[in-house]
Amino acid sequence: LQAGNYQKYDEYGLWDFVRKRKAEGLIRHIGFSFHAGPELLDELLSAHPEVEFVQLQINYADWENPDVTARANYEVARKHGVPITIMEPVKGGALANPIPQVRDILQAANPDASLASWAIRYAASLEGVITVLSGMSTLEQVDDNLSYMRDFKPLDKNERTAIEAAQRAIAEVESIPCTACHYCTGGCPMSIPIPEIFAARNRQLVWNQGERAQREYEKVVEAEGAGRASSCIECGQCEVACPQQIPVITWLKDCAEAFE
Ligand code: SF4
Ligand code: SF4
Structure with a gap:
């Protein structure tokens, strides 16, 4: 469920449908994957006490990311006592x-542990988590995953300290503090997909994933009617609308240089 589709679950009677199928024994547990902020999650879990689990995007890099709101969503699920399954524990690799x-x-904290193991164990160590979904594409990754999940031990105090240091290091990397609220986009005369362009640029800045960022950039600017970063006419509408006071025009020039 997400901001753009959750109304359809009422409109088309989907909540009733799954309740009926559960009563028939065809569904064992009702739950949903969620892709929005804590206010909507709170609203849905309040309206649907029949929900038995929720699937959230949680990893140590996105814990305080305003675009993902991992911590806030986790706390809402805990407040409702709803068990959690975690997706994207390794943040797409x-x-x-x-x-x-x-x-x-x-x-430095543990030279023998794989870097992926820190991410998966961080997710699995959170209270109330029943499953961590881990994408694996090689046999080595399966072996690595099993080595620490078969006889799982939560992160200890020293390991949590290391993760906190890693989170601080990520926060210190310069990036665009866009929360993807889209307040800037409706009034843009050039229909520039500003938050999506910024998300692609952040992927380059913070994660050094240049090729994937370029693909994401091309995809959003090639959508019908969309403008490119370089098509900005500097009218300033977006900067007035932005609650984060982001110098959008300057960053779009930076994005144009990086991607075009
Ligand atoms: S300054 Fe550029 S990005 Fe901002 S609204 Fe105007 S044309 Fe769109
Ligand atoms: S208004 Fe600001 S924070 Fe919101 S999407 Fe636009 S640039 Fe990002």
């Missing part, structure tokens, strides 16, 4: 190959 500052901190 980014935490298996993190920025050098993070790699150095984690390897």
Whole structure:
């Protein structure tokens, strides 16, 4: 469920549908994957006490990320006593190959542990978590994953300290503090997908994922009617609308240089 579709679950009777199928024994547990902020999650879990689990995007890099709101969503689920399954614990693979500052901190804390293991164990150590979904694409990754999840031990105090240091190192990397609220986009005369462009640029700045960022940039600016970063006419509408006071025009010039 997300901001743009949750009304359809009422409109098309989907909540009733799953309740009925559960009563028939065809569904064992009712839950949903969630992609929005804590206010909507609170609203949904209050309206639907039949929900038995919720799937959230949680990893140590996104814990305080205003775009993902991992901590806030986790706290809402805990407040409602709803068990959690975690998706994206390794942030789409980014935490298996993190920025050098993070790699150095984690390897100094334990040179034998894989970088992915820190991310998965962080997620699995949170209270109330029943499952951590881990994407694996090689046999080595399966072996690595099993080595610490088969006889799971939560992060200890020293390991949590290392993760906190890694989180601080990530926060110190210069990035665009866009929360993807979209307040800037409706009035843009050039229909520039500002938050999506900024998300692609942040992928470059924070995660060194240049190729993937370029693909994401091309995808959003090639959508029908969308403007490119370089099509900005500097009218200033977006900067007035932005609650984060982001110098959008300057950053779009930076994005144009990086991607075009
Ligand atoms: S300054 Fe550029 S990005 Fe901002 S609203 Fe105007 S044209 Fe759009
Ligand atoms: S208004 Fe500001 S924070 Fe919101 S999407 Fe636009 S640039 Fe990002």
